[in-house]
Amino acid sequence: MSARRTRRLGQAGEDLAVEVLRRRGYRILERNYRCPLGEIDCVALHGRTLVFLEVKTRAGQAYGAPHEAVDRRKRRKLTRLAQYFAKERRLEGAPMRFDVVAVRWDGPSPTVEVFENAFEAVEDGW
Template sequence: MAAKDDLGRAGEDRAAAHLDALGYDIIDRNWRCPQGEIDIVARIGGVLAVVEVKTRRSESYGHPFEAIDARKRRRLWQLAYAWAQAHPDAAEHRTIRLEAIGLTGRDAATARLEHLVDLL
């Protein structure tokens, strides 16, 4: 399990660096509440982006984005609103959107990275 956790952490670090390079301001990582966890919360312009990161060694068990089904999206929306309620100053006057970053490869540093900007 430790190797999986290490890959996941490395994937989240790479995802945060990717967002930073695009001009996002990372304002929270691994935020937890009773409903679950948000991997990354970032701002860009007037948008508050709640970003789910999925890292896989391969696509043997499916593409990373396949793990973000309708149930997971509903939970991410609940978490996004819970985060906004807990951080009203940071969320005020911002549109909230869900994003996803998928990484596929044995090493997060060189894995293929895909970024979905608006996850409906």
């Protein structure tokens, strides 16, 4: 798959994920939040909890389940990004969690699975 097609698939997956999240009561605060440490796909409020979301989209099963791509290295990076976001917005004391949204586009219509509280903050990054 070309890089351009991969980017389009990822963007379509993020758009679909946000639509599903909104229907589930998430209030989207930021999409593609960027800072010197990198990027968070989506930041939202779910109730009173600040949620940092990683969206993974796959067109097939060749690379495994989408959520499996959020390995320890990625979790550590997301933890640091969340810390930066919270400090920047003066939200350090707010309850926080990390969710992963897995989007599969390998059939006639996409499937979206939300893994709430998918992982704990990585200790050496929080």
